[in-house]
Amino acid sequence: MVEKFLLSETGNFPSISEEVSNQINVTRERCYEGLFSIALIAPFQSGKSTTLNAFADGREVSPRGLGGGGIKTSACLVKVQNPHKSREESVKITWRTKQDLLERLDEILETTARSIPNSEISRRLREISNKEAEAETEEEAKQYREEYLSIIDFTKPEGKTLLEQAVRKELEEYENNPAKGSEGVQNQLDMLRFAMIVLAYYNDPMLKELKNKTNFEPKDIENYLKFPDNFERRWNKCFKNYSLNLTKKEFTLEEVMYAFIEEVTYIVNSENLKKLGVKIIDCPGIFASKYDTLTALQAMQEASAILFLISGNKQLSQSEIKVLSMLREVGYGNKVFFSINYRNNPKTKTNKAVIDTILEQLQQLGFKGDSQL
Structure with missing residues (x-):
């Protein structure tokens, strides 16, 4: 009760200005409301x-x-x-939208996805990207961006195949990179994990069912954000023999749920x-x-x-x-x-x-x- 009394008394000092008093009152209400x-x-x-x-x-x-x-x-x-x-x-989960995931995968794979040898899709991506960069209005740039993301849409066979090719190429480059132990290269490897998870699990029926919910009991999601056991060893197997089936074999959906969660609020x-x-x-x-x-x-x-x-x-x-x-x-x-x-x-x-x-x-x-x- 002492804390509530102190909060109720804040701002009630005759020596402070009205502006400061109002600021204190706003802060006090924030404290009350969390x-x-x-x-x-x-x-x-x-x-x-x-x-x-x-x-x-x-x-x-x-x-x-x-x-x-x-x-x-x-x-x-x-x-x-x-x-x-x-x-x-209670726990409230905000799920990442398809748009969020597409933007994230493009950040991870954009350079590689645009440089797949003998790929007409890669050529189209380069062309649209250049047009977006040269767009004279925001609306025009937005239209090119939407067209670009529609091509790498991993819910479509064409887009998913392209992104899988990009992941394989990235993994090959990682293995041959003399600086692969450096922080920058390791960060890229972390992002490749994210891409592999999204490509493997986005269309999973169980995930689709879970994404229809936003409110959970704390005990129901206690494993969603925990890092899997033997994390590095299991990922190394996926890196050396990359396939979406192997990713799903090594990691359950519960173990990689973090990739699809934007925000978790615990009460x-x-x-x-x-x-x-x-x-x-x-x-x-x-x-x-x-x-x-x-x-x-x-x-x-x-x-x-x-x-x-x-x-x-x-x-x-x-x-x-x-x-x-x-x-x-x-x-x-x-x-x-x-x-x-x-x-x-x-x-x-x-x-x-x-x-x-x-x-x-x-x-x-x-x-x-x-x-x-």
Whole structure:
């Protein structure tokens, strides 16, 4: 009851202006309604999902990396909040549309799909893409885009065959790439997994039936966002002998459901969330792919605040600097707060020199340092 009393008293101070009082009242109403949201941002496998689960009293509502088996490019938002009125728990799933999936597959395979040897379809894609780039109006560009996507439509035999050819070509190039252990190449491999899953399962009758529903019980979907056991070993078999049938043989629909989910909102009874009065949003990795980046940016734009988890090494990593620089560039810097992940680097907590170095880097990036970091 103390939290509710404090919320009810906010804004009732005679010394503040009417404008500030109104802003406080809007924020207070957001807290009451669970609309005050915090976007959780961090480099891949830096404790982001673990932190979200801690907010939810330790319940695993967001999948963790599981020893390197996580996927950087799932682009799935996971939101968690306390029930507003009733104590009933539920989960709402927003499914990716066919248009979303087509755009994502084009991002992954566009270069390869346009360069299949002796392919009339590839030639048409190149031609339409050039026309779209040269279009004089947005409406004209939109028409070319629609024509382009209709050609790579994976629900049609012609489009599906082309995309399968593109996947095979990408996998061949991956095997022959001397830099295949690099982060950039591994990110592309993650995206190829996504493409293989969509091509294998989009027309699955069970998936079609599930997509008719939006509301679920938490226990019904607990495996939808978890990463499969023996993830890398099973995928390696698919990469070496690519076929849609093998993908379906190695992975059940439940294990790869994440590819078809755009957003999951958990309504759970949590003492932590009840005290905070907020909705926490686990954002996908920035720069993992264009799609992931846009999804994360949209979530951050709508969020009331952004909590950036710093890995806690001796200094900010290059990936952290890259993300923070972008947040400043897009104008989100004024609502970013920082937290250091001491779990992976416990010595950092008592190492003032490391904290001072991180604070100095943040200041150089344009963020106001705070000794309470």
